Amino acid sequence: MFTNSIKSDYGPLRAAIIDLDGTMLDTVPDFHIAINRMRSEHQMSPISADAVALMVGKGSEHLIRSVLALDLDAATVERDFDSAMDAYQRHYLDINGQHSAVYSGVIEGLDAMKEQGLRLACVTNKPIAFALPLLKQKGLDHYFDVVYGGDSLPRKKPDPMPLLQVCSDFDLQPSQVVAIGDSSNDAEAARAAGCFVLTVPYGYNHGRAIHETDSDGIVDTLLEAATLIHSHNKQAD
Numbered sequence: 001m002f003t004n005s006i007k008s009d010y011g012p013l014r015a016a017i018i019d020l021d022g023t024m025l026d027t028v029p030d031f032h033i034a035i036n037r038m039r040s041e042h043q044m045s046p047i048s049a050d051a052v053a054l055m056v057g058k059g060s061e062h063l064i065r066s067v068l069a070l071d072l073d074a075a076t077v078e079r080d081f082d083s084a085m086d087a088y089q090r091h092y093l094d095i096n097g098q099h100s101a102v103y104s105g106v107i108e109g110l111d112a113m114k115e116q117g118l119r120l121a122c123v124t125n126k127p128i129a130f131a132l133p134l135l136k137q138k139g140l141d142h143y144f145d146v147v148y149g150g151d152s153l154p155r156k157k158p159d160p161m162p163l164l165q166v167c168s169d170f171d172l173q174p175s176q177v178v179a180i181g182d183s184s185n186d187a188e189a190a191r192a193a194g195c196f197v198l199t200v201p202y203g204y205n206h207g208r209a210i211h212e213t214d215s216d217g218i219v220d221t222l223l224e225a226a227t228l229i230h231s232h233n234k235q236a237d
Helices: 028-041 049-053 060-069 074-095 106-115 128-137 161-170 184-193 222-236
Strands: 015-018 119-123 146-148 177-181 196-199
Touching (some): 015 161, 015 222, 028 049, 028 060, 028 074, 060 074, 074 128, 106 222, 128 146, 161 177, 161 184, 177 184, 177 222, 184 196
Parallel strands (some): 015 119, 015 177, 177 196
């Protein structure tokens, strides 16, 4: 259920920026397999999917450094980083999307947003070489006018740069755009950009409850987000 409604002083919302991992797709199973294959190459023991979930969301560089730091000191992490990253990327590309799943309400929510005339963008910290084929494989790519990965621009979330770039692409003010994600990274980026912020409770938020994150509302699904946006726009138009 919605915990908040969109503030009355917001005008109509014309676009939505939607996160990928933990918001549209449960991708931890893919991360888990690729990371453990990389760890095996580096003579490290496997780690659990729950451990992986705590490290997802801040980009591949942060993920691999965090994984290595479970076993290695800081100097050795930096020494082994490049080879570990190469192995991880190779294994991830090999299985990208094979073990991930679309969350309930995502297709229905995206359909509803498009029917409302909203322009849609996907902004993720996942490298663009992973994000684009994953969206295509899951049949989600056609919903989005713009897709930015974590390496598409000089800075990634929680920096507002990718969200502000989408606003510029769409020729919209940030106050006309809602950002939807599952973590503090998404909320912080949206706040800094000046966008409205909705969060989902089922994704990956670095081990923290989503209720601790500064957002304008928590929605159970993207379909509920679409319903909330529609209700607000009817009142604001």
